[in-house]
Amino acid sequence: MANRVGVSPRTVSRVVNDEGGFSEATRTRVLEAVEDLGYQPNMLARGLITRRSGTVGLVGVDMTDPFFPAMAEGIQNEARETGRTMFFASNDGDPQRQAEVFRSLLSHAVDGVIVFPAPGTVEQLAAYARGGMPLVIVDDIVEFPNLASVSFDLEDGANQAARHLLATGRSRIGMISSEVTVPRNRRRERGFFQAFENAPTGTAPPELVRVQPTVTGGSNGLQRLLERRSDLDGIFAFNDSMAVGAMREAQSAGYRVPDDLAIVGCNDIEMSGLVSPRLTTIRLDRPRLSAEAIRVLHYLIEAPGSNPAPLVLPVQLVVREST
Amino acid sequence: MANRVGVSPRTVSRVVNDEGGFSEATRTRVLEAVEDLGYQPNMLARGLITRRSGTVGLVGVDMTDPFFPAMAEGIQNEARETGRTMFFASNDGDPQRQAEVFRSLLSHAVDGVIVFPAPGTVEQLAAYARGGMPLVIVDDIVEFPNLASVSFDLEDGANQAARHLLATGRSRIGMISSEVTVPRNRRRERGFFQAFENAPTGTAPPELVRVQPTVTGGSNGLQRLLERRSDLDGIFAFNDSMAVGAMREAQSAGYRVPDDLAIVGCNDIEMSGLVSPRLTTIRLDRPRLSAEAIRVLHYLIEAPGSNPAPLVLPVQLVVREST
């Protein structure tokens, strides 16, 4: 490249990075050669010396989580604008697997990582941040240098859901929660129970089961709740997949939804608007979360050691046909 | 690292890569230091010299495509086993965007790429393969050195769908196809029409519309078909999202599914088993496709210049409630 134009590598570098300090004639000749040869600077070489690889990592729990692709899309688009390419991996909710993933990302010298943490890995992640890696934790609230956290206010979401059930005249209400025990998941339960603190008189004490956070889990959860008390008239599910499972189970057990049993989900995945009856749920502004996550990651990359305040985004109840 | 143990970098390299040619004592001391310091070889430096970056790219059309995450998961798992990390990007079905994505992957010296090609980019992709990049094209059939292709036999799938509609007594059948005009998409139409070549007498000539391959597109497609002839009794949709859209549209227009109108989708996404009635569809063995794609990619990486035969995987009709 350099000798094809008859200049030093240093000059090519200057032009390609638009550093200034070259004549217009040189610029033109170099740029022509770049075009002709389809020259691309080698990011490996550049990264080796600048300590910036031009990559970011996105680590999800499970790629097949319907929650995930929308996030990936948003994050990728933003990353692309700053010229970064995205590594993509999942931790399967397993701390050890997450550690492997980070080891690999570290060896590729990623500039930063956005992570949906595996349960109980806040300490592990803090250690990476301490080691100087800019980190954004999604869906949890952590404060630490080099680390930012962005999440949805699902405590409030669960609270809205329960209040909606109460306000529409339901009085025997259960929650199908997730058995994946991580502090942030408990927030939804807390918000749910809080709604009953000043419930109308005659409201039964709320019921709770914890199951796998899947469609099948939702079915099982409803079954178990109905065994406890068959006259339930309202359900809040930890997520939409579970709500759909509960809805299927209710219908095949002969309950009409919403007449006999009202169901509220959480997350507003695409499926929720397509099942019958369409699911009432909590809507999350995922594009916003993606945008905030990558924005704050870039901030951390530019300002090492900083410690931005946790960001908690509001959520919104969407009433459809299942309540 | 090297001076901490008191050996040369060369010796560390030998131990870390298990090349042999070191004493057991050295091995132990180096490995201890590796453990203590959490040493990770710098893949940028290694890649610069070995011309292997330890990364592969996965380029999809659109991350929010329900078809996609299952593929990503499988590919990631296989890639991880061979110690490679996965770049992830989407081309939005846009050739120019795809070129940008490849430029970026190229500059990161990926060892190979699995791509769901943007329409009309076979030539573009062949050029990368010619430049020496191992490439696996998903969902299309191309033959070229350094390039492999893996796809599902959706021509046969469409044929099975149409034959199923005919076999269950439907005689006025329409197909809602995709308006995204790329040769591989036409195969489904071909398979569909072929089924009518020896249809029972009294079968009406099949109808076809082409719309956006989305839920909304499916709704519009059905509307347009029903305007043409309101007595349709069978529909084959290009994909499940469109089938669900068509089903919603049919139901709100007062058609009973499947009594008045039978609907067959294609792809068997999760949603298809959850809508009501549950959708009859064509099932694709996606884990298998992922496994084959990454397997052949690794083969191409190890055997530069080779030209494996295109792989076309069989598909299977799954009869549920919508027919």
Added chain:
DNA sequence: CTGAAAGCGCTTACAG
């Protein structure tokens, strides 16, 4: 405005 020297952290090809 331009380039020669040094070095990022490894591996390749040798020599001992």
Added chain:
DNA sequence: CTGAAAGCGCTTACAG
């Protein structure tokens, strides 16, 4: 069994 030298393709810090 071990290491010194050279170099991958860039950028940093200089000198001219």
